[in-house]
Amino acid sequence: MRRMPRSFAAFLLSASLTVSLQGQQMNPFTTLMQKADAHAAAHHAVKPALSPNDATILNGAVPVAELQRSGIKVVPWTTNDPEKIRAMIRVGADQGYAIDGLISDRPDILQRVLAEERAVSPANAARLKNFNVSGHRGGRGLRPENTLPAFEAGLDSLIDTIETDTGVTTDHVSLIWHDQFLNPQSCRRADGQPYTLENRVYIRDISMPDAQATFICDKLHFGADQKNDLALSPVAVAFAAKEKLMSPYVPTYAEQLFRFADFYAEYYKTGPGKTHPEAKARAAAAARVHFNLETKVLPDRLPPAVAGAQDVNVPKEMFDNHTVSPQVFVDTLCGAIARHHLESRADVQSFDFRTLILVEEQFPKIPTYYLTDNPKILASEFVPAALRQ
Structure with a gap:
């Protein structure tokens, strides 16, 4: 029997593989991060990372090992239950890999479980050596979220990263808050006047000085372990006095957070906290802590996959966009990072990938984190066409 020419055989093999791949739908997380990586590389930007919902890690939807082989870090959100934290830490244990870190409202619990898992064996200790502990909104399970005391609680837990959220005020400051407005669930007016959803104040409609003078x-609204006793937050109290704030619980902003981390380190290195049993560890952790800063910008149109999941008890207008443009977010937040020369310690994360594209193009030294939830959204108009499956 006459042999088929090698070149023709190779052609047939290539064609059959192409047909096979076309018949399969690529993993949406792989597609997203391949395209994001290509975009970042084209602009000489830092390799992007993925920050998925923890459920998509546990159900195997996110191909962690595959992404890591291409240099993509995977840092899921937001896990608080001790046994679920343990399950997340054990992902990949049988194959010798691990997620790169975890975001938690309870960094104290995360640190405890992580220490237990590292102690299981030398191999486990090696696998988890560089595991990144991130305090969600500082440490929302311990103090009211996104406040100086919450960031202090996270630093007290020796976190590697402070995860937080930003909006943009009228004077173009990166105010730290999760919602588009200062939420009355968490905030009150300092003058005692009623503050409700009906008279809510959007971040884009208030200046930073007014926000700190008003709210x-x-x-407390996040479980029994969340406390607001100022005796538990001595560093925040001292810092607030230094910055002439009316309370440690006034809204803060990105550049103030950067100063607070430095202040915290000095407080335990040379200041009143230097005799604390954990002073050395706390000072060292704060001196190198990273900042994972989310841009809380809504796209102009929410896709059905998102809009359909809205709580029917929440007024529709609360889901309308009351934020500034992605470009203004990038100018404001990345400008603050650059002014403090923190490109190596600050990341920008977002569900709005338009923002991340701009960061990669205009501030290539600042790493980007692609936040994801339902993988179906990744094929929707929620994702810019250049990154869509």
Whole structure:
């Protein structure tokens, strides 16, 4: 029997593989990060990372090992239950890999479980050596979220990264808050006047000085372990006095957070906290802590996959976009990072990938984190066409 020419055989093999691949739908997380990586590389930007919902890690939807082989870090959000934290830490244990870190409202619990898992064996200790512990909104399970005391609680837990959220005020400052407005669930007016959803104040409609002169965000609403006793936050109290804030619980902003981390380190290195049993560890952790800063910008149109999941009890207008443009977000937040020369310690994360594209193009030294939830959204108009499956 006459042999088929090698070149023709190779052609047939290539064609059959192409047909096979076309018949399969690529993993949406792989597609997203391949395209994001290509975009970042084209602009000489830092390799992007993926920050998926923890459920998509546990159900195997995110191909962690595959992404890591291409240099993509995977840092999921937001896990608080001790046994679920343990399950997340054990992902990949049988194959010798691990997720790169985890975001938690309870960094104290995360640190405890991580220490237990590292102690299981030398191999486990090696696998988890560089595991990144990130405090969600500082440490929302311990103090009212996104406040100086919450960031202090996270630093007390020796976190590697402070995860937080930003909006943009009228004077173009990166105010730290999760919602588009200062939420009355967390915030009250300092003058005692009623503050409700009906008279809510959007971040884009207030200046930073006015926000700090008007609101105190110390309300408790996240479990029994969340406390607002100022005796638990001595560094925040001292820093607030230094910055002439009316309360440690006034809304803060990115550049103030950067100063706070430095202040915290000095507080335990040379200041009143230097005799604390963990002073050395706390000072060292704060001196190198990273900042994972989310841009809380909504796209102009929410896709059905998102809009359909909206709580029917929440007024529709609360889902409308009351934020500034992605470009203004990038100019404001990345400008603050650059002014403090923190490109190596600050990341920008977002569900709005338009923002991340701009960061990669205009501030290539600042790493980007692609936040994801439902993988179906990755094929929707929610994702810019250049990154869509």
